[in-house]
Amino acid sequence: MLLTTVKRLKSMGIIGMNQRNFGLVARYNPRRLYPLVDDKLKTKRLAQAAGITVPKLLGTLHYQHDVKHLKEMLSAYNQFVIKPVKGSGGKGILVITEQDHNLYYKPSGDAVKLRHIERHVSNILSGLHSLGGKPDSVMIESLIQIDPVFEDYSYEGIPDLRVIVLKGYPIMAMLRLATHASDGRANLHQGAVGVGIDIGTGEALHAVQYGNPIYFHPDTRKPFSNLVVPHWNKLLALAAACYEMTGLGYLGVDIVLDRDQGPMIIELNARPGLSIQVANFAGLAPRVAAVEALEKTDPDPQSRVAFSQQQFAANRDIIRPRRRTRQAASTLILN
Amino acid sequence: MQASARLYTVVVLILFTGIGLILYKHLVLGFPLMPDEKKFVWTIEAKIDFQAYGEPVIVSLALPPKEPRLTFMEEDFASSDYGFSELSTDEGRRGQWSKRSAQGNQTAYYRLSVYENDKIAALQPSDAPKRPKKPELDEVFLTASMTLLDQVRARSANPEIFTRELIQTLNSPSPNQNQRLLRNDKAGEDYKTELILNLLALEGISARVVRGLFLEDGRRRQSLTNFVEIHDGEEWILFDQDTGKSGKPKNFLIWQRGGQSLLDVIGGKNSQVSFSIIKNVHSTRNLVVDSGMNTQAGLIDFSIYSLPIEQQNAFKMILLLPIGALVVVIMRILIGIRTSGTFMPILIALALIQTTLVTGIVIFLTVVSTGLMIRSYLSRLNLLLVARISAVIIVVITIIASISIISHKLGLSQALQVTFFPMIILAWTIERMSVLWEEDGPREVFIQGAGSLLTAIIAYLFMTNRTVEYLTFNFPELMLVNLALILILGQYTGYRLTELYRFHSMGKHHASDDR
Numbered sequence: 001m002l003l004t005t006v007k008r009l010k011s012m013g014i015i016g017m018n019q020r021n022f023g024l025v026a027r028y029n030p031r032r033l034y035p036l037v038d039d040k041l042k043t044k045r046l047a048q049a050a051g052i053t054v055p056k057l058l059g060t061l062h063y064q065h066d067v068k069h070l071k072e073m074l075s076a077y078n079q080f081v082i083k084p085v086k087g088s089g090g091k092g093i094l095v096i097t098e099q100d101h102n103l104y105y106k107p108s109g110d111a112v113k114l115r116h117i118e119r120h121v122s123n124i125l126s127g128l129h130s131l132g133g134k135p136d137s138v139m140i141e142s143l144i145q146i147d148p149v150f151e152d153y154s155y156e157g158i159p160d161l162r163v164i165v166l167k168g169y170p171i172m173a174m175l176r177l178a179t180h181a182s183d184g185r186a187n188l189h190q191g192a193v194g195v196g197i198d199i200g201t202g203e204a205l206h207a208v209q210y211g212n213p214i215y216f217h218p219d220t221r222k223p224f225s226n227l228v229v230p231h232w233n234k235l236l237a238l239a240a241a242c243y244e245m246t247g248l249g250y251l252g253v254d255i256v257l258d259r260d261q262g263p264m265i266i267e268l269n270a271r272p273g274l275s276i277q278v279a280n281f282a283g284l285a286p287r288v289a290a291v292e293a294l295e296k297t298d299p300d301p302q303s304r305v306a307f308s309q310q311q312f313a314a315n316r317d318i319i320r321p322r323r324r325t326r327q328a329a330s331t332l333i334l335n
Numbered sequence: 336m337q338a339s340a341r342l343y344t345v346v347v348l349i350l351f352t353g354i355g356l357i358l359y360k361h362l363v364l365g366f367p368l369m370p371d372e373k374k375f376v377w378t379i380e381a382k383i384d385f386q387a388y389g390e391p392v393i394v395s396l397a398l399p400p401k402e403p404r405l406t407f408m409e410e411d412f413a414s415s416d417y418g419f420s421e422l423s424t425d426e427g428r429r430g431q432w433s434k435r436s437a438q439g440n441q442t443a444y445y446r447l448s449v450y451e452n453d454k455i456a457a458l459q460p461s462d463a464p465k466r467p468k469k470p471e472l473d474e475v476f477l478t479a480s481m482t483l484l485d486q487v488r489a490r491s492a493n494p495e496i497f498t499r500e501l502i503q504t505l506n507s508p509s510p511n512q513n514q515r516l517l518r519n520d521k522a523g524e525d526y527k528t529e530l531i532l533n534l535l536a537l538e539g540i541s542a543r544v545v546r547g548l549f550l551e552d553g554r555r556r557q558s559l560t561n562f563v564e565i566h567d568g569e570e571w572i573l574f575d576q577d578t579g580k581s582g583k584p585k586n587f588l589i590w591q592r593g594g595q596s597l598l599d600v601i602g603g604k605n606s607q608v609s610f611s612i613i614k615n616v617h618s619t620r621n622l623v624v625d626s627g628m629n630t631q632a633g634l635i636d637f638s639i640y641s642l643p644i645e646q647q648n649a650f651k652m653i654l655l656l657p658i659g660a661l662v663v664v665i666m667r668i669l670i671g672i673r674t675s676g677t678f679m680p681i682l683i684a685l686a687l688i689q690t691t692l693v694t695g696i697v698i699f700l701t702v703v704s705t706g707l708m709i710r711s712y713l714s715r716l717n718l719l720l721v722a723r724i725s726a727v728i729i730v731v732i733t734i735i736a737s738i739s740i741i742s743h744k745l746g747l748s749q750a751l752q753v754t755f756f757p758m759i760i761l762a763w764t765i766e767r768m769s770v771l772w773e774e775d776g777p778r779e780v781f782i783q784g785a786g787s788l789l790t791a792i793i794a795y796l797f798m799t800n801r802t803v804e805y806l807t808f809n810f811p812e813l814m815l816v817n818l819a820l821i822l823i824l825g826q827y828t829g830y831r832l833t834e835l836y837r838f839h840s841m842g843k844h845h846a847s848d849d850r
Binding site: 008014127 | 829
């Protein structure tokens with residue numbers, strides 16, 4: 001069956017696009033606050049002011065004539081990331097992992113010339129990647145060093161963690177892993193793997209690629225069953241604190257783990273997508289209802305995290321035993 | 336949930352206003368709801384001939400009464416050198432032609448175009464009848480009459496049945512002596528009318544003669560037919576004096592009520608009037624608009640119809656846009672189809688209307704795919720965005736010009752319609768799709784391109800539907816209904832159809848868990 005029924009989705013508490021736009025985005029996110037998250041420079045400054053770790057800003061470009069200084073700006077850094085300030089959905093992000101003899105190397109190993117980077121920057125400035133084609137700025141950030149925990153689970157890109165935060169309470173989390181099919185990007189619809197993460201413990205629950213369940217990373221063949229996100233508590237607290245920082249009630253917080261500096265916020269999203277439900281094999285609706293049932297939001301992020309961990313911890317009995325029986329069955333056959 | 340209550344109040348208000356206006360136009364002004372509704376328009380010409388003595392001439396002709404069920408489109412009184420005036424008397428309207436002096440054969444014409452409308456009209460209070468005067472009859476005649484009346488009365492219960500019985504008895508194919516005496520078979524129609532009226536008067540029933548014309552296409556030299564109308568105490572009832580059937584027959588135009596003369600000529604002799612009839616078929620909608628303009632009905636007079644034809648045609652197109660918008664809303668909110676640019680499909684649909692469907696799609700695909708190829712070359716030239724889009728616009732225009740010229744040389748006149756495509760929009764579409772190609776791959780380009788085209792085709796099918804076109808132009812109030820629908824759809828928070836596919840793995844898994 002290629003289609004499921006409305007009744008089934010309802011019973012699982014899946015939230016659809018219309019419900020998200022109407023009941024979550026429009027209801028909890030006042031439009032005047034959007035610039036705080038749509039403009040990544042503003043987000044970065046806000047986060048720094050709130051004492052939240054963010055990737056280091058190496059430089060910014062605002063005008064076309066700044067492009068000729070690009071070589072000079074980049075010469076000091078071997079590794080960097082170029083991003084449009086008002087880009088969305090990971091569009092227009094260029095990652096350079098090595099610089100050598102006027103050649104710049106992408107994570108895939110492809111070499112590009114300075115001219116290519118200059119054109120990329122110029123396109124961003126003209127507004128190619130920004131909403132509505134408005135003129136944009138460019139920011140250059142330091143490259144994040146992959147945490148060894150994730151080394152086995154990533155193809156080229158750095159895995160990032162998406163946490164949905166409702167009224168300050170983290171309600172669902174997903175790890176996004178780049179694959180060969182997704183060309184090193186973390187976009188689920190391009191073939192990246194989404195791994196649902198237990199809010200209670202940081203353990204992997206369930207993984208999907210192209211909407212279908214998988215049990216191993218398609219490129220590294222590592223099973224997800226023993227994947228656990230480190231610094232889980234700190235990471236959730238970081239996500240929860242973004243509520244106070246922005247005032248947005250329905251927020252998608254994108255976090256990466258740096259080998260040296262730990263969890264860092266890389267991007268906030270006022271209209272986070274819904275694929276996270278597929279990755280978690282659970283609907284958002286019951287969790288939204290649980291948070292909405294609270295009389296008031298606890299002012300302390302740490303106690304909010306505690307509430308969430310207790311409330312939204314996965315019921316292990318549903319998923320793990322099923323998997324174990326399957327493994328048991330396969331070992332039986334092997335024997 | 337106060338906001339949603341407010342919204343629903345507004346929606347209901349808008350919906351009722353829209354539907355109310357449509358019903359008003361349909362029921363009261365008579366606008367048909369379907370484009371093909373036709374009406375018969377009867378053109379009746381009364382020709383008056385007489386010979387003048389050379390003295391002052393006055394010709395007076397009874398004119399048909401204006402009834403609410405009838406719309407008089409045109410009345411024409413053509414007679415050379417005659418002065419004309421229309422008089423209204425107690426007995427109805429009369430036309431009067433006059434001349435200081437005339438000699439020899441004279442002719443006057445009265446021409447009337449009339450159709451039966453569908454308006455709902457309040458019943459007019461019928462004029463109260465006069466008390467019947469006892470007619471003066473000779474002894475033999477009176478006795479015969481009384482005998483007949485006694486017979487008929489014995490078989491009837493009220494004035495209506497009495498009249499029917501009376502007429503049927505008088506017309507019976509095997510008359511007894513009494514009836515034969517009364518009926519006098521040699522006498523004409525007018526005698527029979529007179530007889531019936533006299534008999535009814537003896538019985539104390541108010542009655543009058545009604546003269547009318549049976550409308551049949553292509554008839555010439557017709558004369559009026561006599562009917563008898565009685566008042567049963569509440570309303571007038573019309574009877575056919577030959578059959579006794581009550582009610583107005585189909586296609587029967589009442590010309591004159593009461594016993595006044597049909598035609599009076601002073602200063603002439605051998606006068607006669609004859610009627611000829613022609614039937615025409617007209618679109619109901621045109622008739623209604625014309626009559627509305629003539630009577631200055633506010634809703635029609637202050638509407639798009641009052642604009643010059645050229646602007647009306649422009650509005651025909653503009654009023655279709657909301658239908659396209661509704662299709663886009665449904666496709667995006669209910670179905671969940673992704674399109675490139677929210678309303679780009681409507682613009683494509685508008686272009687398709689000008690070019691016809693298949694030609695339009697072929698042209699669109701040709702322009703966009705050629706544009707994409709050239710754009711991929713442009714992307715290697717390292718251009719600034721605005722310059723690049725401007726370059727794409729020029730490329731698009733070049734492609735369009737080439738298509739026109741090549742197709743013209745090949746004798747394909749349809750492809751010349753290519754100029755109707757909005758070029759700037761096409762350029763932007765090409766630019767967007769090419770960026771999409773680079774960032775999200777050809778699959779996404781295909782999905783969004785197909786989504787846009789599908790939405791455009793569906794919008795096109797709706798917008799070219801004759802009924803839809805007719806309704807949107809003639810009932811602009813439909814826009815209110817449309818608006819209400821869009822407002823309701825804006826509240827829809829259920830799943831989109833495509834989400835049933837997007838989340839299909841959840842359903843599957845769930846099912847296996849149950850086992």
